[in-house]
Amino acid sequence: MENHATQFLGSSIMPFPFNLSPIMENSHVMNIFSNNNVPNGVVLGSNQDIRFQIAQVKEVSQKNKFIQIDQNVVKKSGKKTGEMKNREPRFAFHTRSQVEVLDDGYRWRKYGQKLVKNNKFPRSYYRCTYEECNVKKQVQRLSEDEGIVVTTYEGLHTHPAQKPSENFEQILNQMQTYLPN
DNA sequence: CGCGTTTGACCCGCGC
């Protein structure tokens, strides 16, 4: 794959579990990829600072057990229950930003930080603080280009964002017209 | 005191 391409292998079609508009306001969103290289995504908007792209997630085969972000292969966490089909949906996107933690409208609690191989920057692990909400995300800066931050979301929020934004509804509606139901 | 972060230990799957 190409040097800076973010590749994501998900297991199902998903709505976006985060609030896009604050991210757009606070950072420069480069790309949102949801599956297999797919540059089949729909460009929802662009200007000189913000250019983002949404790609649809298709069903992947049972063999696709890996998420590959640049050269780092990350194992998907297998459930103890053996429910292969109930894998949490995950996707990743690139942002060019000075800050690593983007305000996406949800409250997160950091629960870990790890040094990953071939990367001089640590990866941070966050969990949504809302009760019963199991959404996780991890944030990592690329060592090849420290201006780029990769955020990977896992799971779906079962509740609205704590910090609603005015134009969130618009963007959500706009996205849903492109997503298959 | 309540909530979030830090950080080393622990766990677990996988490859050798």
Next chain:
DNA sequence: GCGCGGGTCAAACGCG
């Protein structure tokens, strides 16, 4: 079976 790498736990700590 052992070590490695990635992911999580949880006690200690920090801060408003």
